[in-house]
Amino acid sequence: MPATEQMSNSDHEPAPLAHAFVTTQWTRVLEARGDSSDAKAALSDLCAAYYAPVFAFVRRNSPDENAARDLTQEFFARLLAARALKADPQRGRFRSYLLAAVKNFLADMRDHDHAAKRGGGTAPLPLDAGTDTSPGLEVADANASSPDREFDRKWALTVLGRALAALAAEHVDDGECKQFEALKPWLTGDNENLSQADAARELDCSETTVKVAIHRLRKRFRELVKTEIRQTMNDPTQVADELSCLMAALSGS
Numbered sequence: 001m002p003a004t005e006q007m008s009n010s011d012h013e014p015a016p017l018a019h020a021f022v023t024t025q026w027t028r029v030l031e032a033r034g035d036s037s038d039a040k041a042a043l044s045d046l047c048a049a050y051y052a053p054v055f056a057f058v059r060r061n062s063p064d065e066n067a068a069r070d071l072t073q074e075f076f077a078r079l080l081a082a083r084a085l086k087a088d089p090q091r092g093r094f095r096s097y098l099l100a101a102v103k104n105f106l107a108d109m110r111d112h113d114h115a116a117k118r119g120g121g122t123a124p125l126p127l128d129a130g131t132d133t134s135p136g137l138e139v140a141d142a143n144a145s146s147p148d149r150e151f152d153r154k155w156a157l158t159v160l161g162r163a164l165a166a167l168a169a170e171h172v173d174d175g176e177c178k179q180f181e182a183l184k185p186w187l188t189g190d191n192e193n194l195s196q197a198d199a200a201r202e203l204d205c206s207e208t209t210v211k212v213a214i215h216r217l218r219k220r221f222r223e224l225v226k227t228e229i230r231q232t233m234n235d236p237t238q239v240a241d242e243l244s245c246l247m248a249a250l251s252g253s
Contacts, residue, residue: 092234
């Protein structure tokens with residue numbers, strides 16, 4: 001993805017963090033083990049933000065889109081209703097936790113579905129075996145790489161999208177919406193048919209000014225991407241590694 005090409009290896013190092021590091025959403029969840037209202041609110045916010053990767057994973061395991069949406073909704077409902085959070089704080093990545101949780105959920109759905117077909121139980125969702133045109137739920141091997149890659153790709157796109165939205169909001173607050181909209185293509189990779197000279201004419205400034213503004217925009221965008229990643233991690237020193245993983249997911253490597 002062109003927007004990620006601006007993140008060179010030198011950009012993978014997170015900025016030095018103050019000792020009074022502000023507790024992130026995921027650390028709030030882990031520290032309270034999901035028992036407090038604060039932790040539950042933080043988990044709810046994270047789940048809402050990262051719905052798309054989970055749906056993408058479920059969809060790759062189910063040929064029916066409506067069934068996939070129902071399963072995704074059921075997964076989050078169960079996750080948010082759980083009294084205790086089963087997570088390893090040493091691993092510390094919400095991405096890893098959520099992927100493992102949805103794999104376990106789909107395995108449980110498969111087991112319940114099979115039990116219901118044998119007459120030994122009732123499936124909690126309508127997971128009919130299907131017809132010739134609607135084959136029903138097909139849960140892939142949990143170790144299969146394709147759904148995992150799709151999960152990570154959607155996760156990376158969500159991180160970038162949330163960082164871009166935050167950047168846009170900053171420009172609204174600063175009264176610089178016009179400049180942001182004019183220069184945003186250099187972040188999203190939609191500038192193939194644009195030139196900095198075109199942007200300069202639109203903004204009534206010099207090309208040098210545009211070049212500097214794009215550089216600053218990209219720098220701030222990278223900072224916001226790292227900030228978003230920190231919200232999903234327990235250990236801020238691993239931000240660089242997580243960023244590398246997500247960039248690899250986008251590049252398909």
